[in-house]
Amino acid sequence: xxxxxxxxxxxxxxxxxxxxxxxxxxxxxxxxxxWVAKSGIGTINDDDKSDDNDNADDLEELGERNxxxxxxxxxxxxxxxxxxxxxxxTYGMCEVSGHPIEEDRLEANPAATTCKEHMNG
Ligand SMILES: [Zn+2]
Numbered sequence: 001x002x003x004x005x006x007x008x009x010x011x012x013x014x015x016x017x018x019x020x021x022x023x024x025x026x027x028x029x030x031x032x033x034x035w036v037a038k039s040g041i042g043t044i045n046d047d048d049k050s051d052d053n054d055n056a057d058d059l060e061e062l063g064e065r066n067x068x069x070x071x072x073x074x075x076x077x078x079x080x081x082x083x084x085x086x087x088x089x090t091y092g093m094c095e096v097s098g099h100p101i102e103e104d105r106l107e108a109n110p111a112a113t114t115c116k117e118h119m120n121g
Contacts, residue, residue, distance in 0.1 A: 006110040025069040037065035082111040
């Protein structure tokens with residue numbers, strides 16, 4: 001399989017996801033793939049930091065940000081793993097059946113780990 005175009009697509013996506021993650025989160029631990037939402041960013045509350053009544057709102061907002069970070073983080077890891085599989089030479093194989101993943105599926109989602117038959121399980 002010609003993995004070059006998938007590699008390029010994945011690298012582009014990784015760059016994008018990294019940018020998004022850096023905008024909303026920070027690396028949370030020793031593992032560079034662990035992200036947590038930044039606290040105290042957010043354009044809405046920047047003006048009234050001194051107002052104690054906003055603490056609850058801040059927490060709620062942080063919770064929402066954490067949900068977004070988790071979602072981005074999953075995609076970030078999937079893309080990284082796909083890039084690793086390209087290097088290992090195992091890219092494009094269904095992790096359930098071991099069969100090659102359909103090219104049109106990979107074109108739609110280069111980080112796919114399963115063929116169409118197993119994509120929902
Ligand atoms: Zn399969």
